[in-house]
Amino acid sequence: MTLPINHPPVATPKIGVLLVNLGTPDAPTKSAVKRYLKQFLSDRRVVEIPQIIWQPILRGIILNTRPRKSAQAYAKVWTDKGSPLAFFTDVRYAMRYGNPSVADQLAAMKKAGCNRILIAPMYPQYSGATTGTVLDEAYATLTAMRWHPAIRTLPAYHDDTAYIDALKTSIEASLAGLDFKPDAIVISFHGMPERTLQLGDPYHCHCQKTARLLSEAMGRELVVSFQSRFGRAKWLEPATDDTLMRLARDGTKKVAIFAPGFSVDCLETLEELAMQGHEQFEEAGGTHYAYMPCLNDGDVGMDMVERIIRRELAGWI
Numbered sequence: 216m217t218l219p220i221n222h223p224p225v226a227t228p229k230i231g232v233l234l235v236n237l238g239t240p241d242a243p244t245k246s247a248v249k250r251y252l253k254q255f256l257s258d259r260r261v262v263e264i265p266q267i268i269w270q271p272i273l274r275g276i277i278l279n280t281r282p283r284k285s286a287q288a289y290a291k292v293w294t295d296k297g298s299p300l301a302f303f304t305d306v307r308y309a310m311r312y313g314n315p316s317v318a319d320q321l322a323a324m325k326k327a328g329c330n331r332i333l334i335a336p337m338y339p340q341y342s343g344a345t346t347g348t349v350l351d352e353a354y355a356t357l358t359a360m361r362w363h364p365a366i367r368t369l370p371a372y373h374d375d376t377a378y379i380d381a382l383k384t385s386i387e388a389s390l391a392g393l394d395f396k397p398d399a400i401v402i403s404f405h406g407m408p409e410r411t412l413q414l415g416d417p418y419h420c421h422c423q424k425t426a427r428l429l430s431e432a433m434g435r436e437l438v439v440s441f442q443s444r445f446g447r448a449k450w451l452e453p454a455t456d457d458t459l460m461r462l463a464r465d466g467t468k469k470v471a472i473f474a475p476g477f478s479v480d481c482l483e484t485l486e487e488l489a490m491q492g493h494e495q496f497e498e499a500g501g502t503h504y505a506y507m508p509c510l511n512d513g514d515v516g517m518d519m520v521e522r523i524i525r526r527e528l529a530g531w532i
Contacts, residue, residue, distance in 0.1 A: 230531050231307070231329030231364075232524055233320055235349045236337045236479060238312030239297075243289035249282040254312045260348040263410070285482075292485040311349050318356040324364075331365045331531050335524060337478040339378055340421035341371035342407060367531075372523055373421040374428055381510055381519035382425075382475050383432045388515075389507035390471060397471040397505070399438050399462055402426055403455040403488060404476040406441035408448045419451055425475055438462070442474075443483050455488070456495050463499035470496060473507040478516070480509045 238254075240247040257273065259266070309320040324332055334353050338345040350368060357363055372378045390397070404422045412419045426439045442455035453461075455472075462470060472492060474484045489506035496504045510516025525532075 228330045229328045230528065231324040231327075231332040232335060232528070233317075233324065233332060234308045234335050234337055234520075235317060235353075236308065236310055237345065237481075238310035239481070240286075240289060241314060243286050243293045245282045245286045248286045248289065249278055253278055260351065261344045263408075263414075288486045289482055291490065292482060311352060317349065317352045321353065321356050325360065325362075329364055331367075333367045333369065333524065333527055333531075335369035335527070338476070339371065339375075339478070340373045340404070340418050340425060340476055341416075342411065342418035343416050344407065344411070345418075346371065367527060369523065369527055371417075371421060373425045375523060377519045377522045379425070379428045379432055381515050382429050382473075384515050385510055385513070386429075386433065386473055386507060389473070389505070393471065393505050395469050395503045395505075397503070398467045398469045399471075400435070401438045401440055401455070401458060401462075401470060401472040402429070403440050403442045403472055403474050405474075405483060406443050406450045406454070408446075408450055409452075410448065412451065422476065429475065442487060455492065459492055459496045459501070460499040463496050463501035468501055469503040470501060471505045471507055474509060477509045479511055484509060 240250070253273070257270075262273075307320065307324070309315050309317040311317060321332070334350070336346040336349040338349075341347075353366070353368075357366065386400070390400075404425075407416065407418055422441075423439070426437055430437045438458060440453050440455040440458040441451040444450045444454055459470065459472075472488055474488060477484055484506070492506065493504045510519065
C-alpha cells in the first residue's frame with residue numbers, strides 16, 4: 216500500500232521588492248548601540264583589518280567607549296516613532312545591521328509566496344562596505360534555503376538620470392525655502408578609508424561622477440567633501456569638517472550642505488552635518504548655515520525609487 220505524501224501548501228507566486236539600508240540601533244541607549252556597533256564593526260567588508268588584530272581593539276576599547284557617546288548622539292535625533300532611518304522607510308525593508316534583518320525579511324517574503332525578489336540596496340554609489348555586504352548577507356541567507364526564489368539586485372544608480380534629477384529638484388526646493396542665498400553649496404558623501412580606493416573599490420569614482428553630473432544639472436559649482444572619519448587610517452579627502460572650517464576662514468560666510476549619498480536622513484546627517492557642522496562653521500567665522508534634508512519619503516524621492524525599481528523589474532511585471 217502506498218501512503219499519500221502530504222506536501223506543504225505552495226503559496227500563490229508573487230514578486231517581492233526588498234529595500235535595504237545600513238541599519239539603526241533599536242533604541243538610543245548604550246546597550247542597544249553596543250549591540251549595533253558590534254555587528255556593524257565586525258563585518259569584514261566594513262573594517263578590512265585582520266580579525267586577530269581588529270577584534271581585541273573592537274572588544275577591548277571601542278565597544279567599551281564609543282556606545283555611550285553614540286547613544287547620546289542618537290538621542291538628539293530620535294523621534295517618537297523610532298530612529299529617523301526607520302521612520303522615513305515606509306515599505307517592506309531590511310537593515311544590514313540591526314532590525315529587521317535581511318535574513319528574516321527574505322524568509323518572510325519567501326513564505327509569503329515571493330518566488331521572484333528584487334534586492335535593492337539603497338546606496339546610490341557602490342562600495343564593498345555598503346552594497347557589497349548587503350548582497351553578501353542576502354546570498355548567505357539564500358544558501359540555506361531549499362527552494363531559492365529567483366533573484367535580481369539593483370545596481371548602483373550614482374549616474375542615473377532619475378537620481379540626478381531628483382537631487383536637483385530636492386536641492387532647489389530647499390534653497391528656495393532659505394532666508395539667505397548661500398555663497399557655496401557643499402555636498403558631503405560618507406567617507407571611506409583611502410585604502411578601499413587603492414584596492415579597487417569604485418566608491419570614490421562614483422561619488423565624483425555624481426557630483427559632476429549634479430553640478431552640470433544645476434549649472435553651478437559644488438564643493439565635494441567626505442564625512443564621518445573613524446580611526447587613524449587615512450580617509451578620502453577633503454574631510455567635511457575641515458572643508459566647512461576652511462570655507463568660513465577663507466571668507467565664505469553663507470553655506471548650505473546636502474548629503475546626496477544618503478537615501479534617508481540618519482545620525483550622520485541630522486547630528487553630524489545639521490548640528491556639528493553648523494557649530495564648526497560658525498565657530499570658524501561663518502554667519503549662515505543650512506542643512507538640506509535627504510530625499511527621504513517625499514514625492515520626489517519616492518518617484519525616483521519607483522522609476523528605478525520598475526525598470527529593474529522589467530520582464531517580471
